[in-house]
Amino acid sequence: MSENRIPGVDDGTNASAVSTTQVKAEAPFDPTTYAELEEIAARYPQARSGLLPMLHLVQSVEGQVTSRGIEACAEILGISAAEVSGVATFYTMYKRRPVGDYHVGVCTNTLCAIMGGDLVFERLKDHLDIGNDETTDDGKITLEHIECNAACDYAPVMTVNWEFMDNMTPESAVQLVDDLRSGTEVHSTRGPRLCTWREAERVLAGYPDDLADEGPSAGPASLVGLNIAREQGWTAPSVKQARQSAAEPDAAEGDTTADKAEGSHEAEHQESAAKVEESGADAKHEDNPANPGEDEK
Numbered sequence: 515m516s517e518n519r520i521p522g523v524d525d526g527t528n529a530s531a532v533s534t535t536q537v538k539a540e541a542p543f544d545p546t547t548y549a550e551l552e553e554i555a556a557r558y559p560q561a562r563s564g565l566l567p568m569l570h571l572v573q574s575v576e577g578q579v580t581s582r583g584i585e586a587c588a589e590i591l592g593i594s595a596a597e598v599s600g601v602a603t604f605y606t607m608y609k610r611r612p613v614g615d616y617h618v619g620v621c622t623n624t625l626c627a628i629m630g631g632d633l634v635f636e637r638l639k640d641h642l643d644i645g646n647d648e649t650t651d652d653g654k655i656t657l658e659h660i661e662c663n664a665a666c667d668y669a670p671v672m673t674v675n676w677e678f679m680d681n682m683t684p685e686s687a688v689q690l691v692d693d694l695r696s697g698t699e700v701h702s703t704r705g706p707r708l709c710t711w712r713e714a715e716r717v718l719a720g721y722p723d724d725l726a727d728e729g730p731s732a733g734p735a736s737l738v739g740l741n742i743a744r745e746q747g748w749t750a751p752s753v754k755q756a757r758q759s760a761a762e763p764d765a766a767e768g769d770t771t772a773d774k775a776e777g778s779h780e781a782e783h784q785e786s787a788a789k790v791e792e793s794g795a796d797a798k799h800e801d802n803p804a805n806p807g808e809d810e811k
């Protein structure tokens with residue numbers, strides 16, 4: 515590949531290269547968007563750490579990662595367009611072809627697949643008359659099969675603009691996309707109203723839409739382990755016990771002089787356990803060691 519060619523920043527029809535001459539021929543961003551890109555970069559001690567949210571902002575404005583978006587990010591961060599392009603073409607959440615109003619993902623990873631994800635995906639392809647990573651003619655739905663979203667306890671799982679739709683069936687999936695296309699207000703099965711993909715991309719860029727607190731923080735299936743632990747009176751090992759187990763498993767139960775040195779860790783553990791009891795299910799998000807068996811899904 516020649517030096518002045520950038521992979522994957524064309525008009526989105528494929529991942530072929532486009533010359534930098536073409537890139538620079540595009541009109542620059544409007545001043546407001548450019549200022550917001552600068553604002554994101556300024557949030558970080560090292561400006562280039564802001565590249566990922568900056569690319570989300572580009573997508574929120576352009577509907578995809580465009581050549582001028584790449585140029586703007588490169589200019590602000592003082593890096594090359596090829597470096598920005600390298601990031602944009604590596605992560606699957608960045609799109610190089612236009613995305614519809616709703617990005618609909620169907621998890622076809624192992625668990626979801628055997629629980630019906632493959633059937634859901636096939637039904638949607640037939641119903642929408644599009645293939646993977648394609649958009650309906652009305653520009654409403656982009657369909658993509660996605661990898662595990664760490665929501666396997668609700669398999670088969672779909673996402674709409676990265677909001678979860680749990681325990682889907684081919685029938686409920688068809689109803690979902692029909693509702694989205696007709697403009698019916700749709701909520702994630704976990705609560706929040708579904709916004710458009712561009713709106714969701716703006717949130718990912720770091721501009722909240724205040725919908726984050728709609729719906730529960732964790733559903734019943736994700737809390738099964740926590741509830742069983744409470745019923746059984748189980749607690750996670752303290753830091754001291756965990757270290758002892760790792761160092762010499764047979765002595766883990768023993769009480770040595772090291773206990774005194776580790777007393778403060780034990781106190782921390784007791785305090786954390788008490789906080790879990792007080793705060794209920796939401797404590798799962800605090801990565802509390804007293805949440806045995808809790809699976810952050």
Ligand code: FES
Pocket residue numbers: 621622623624625626627661662663664665666669671
């Ligand atoms: S396999 Fe689908 S969410 Fe994990």
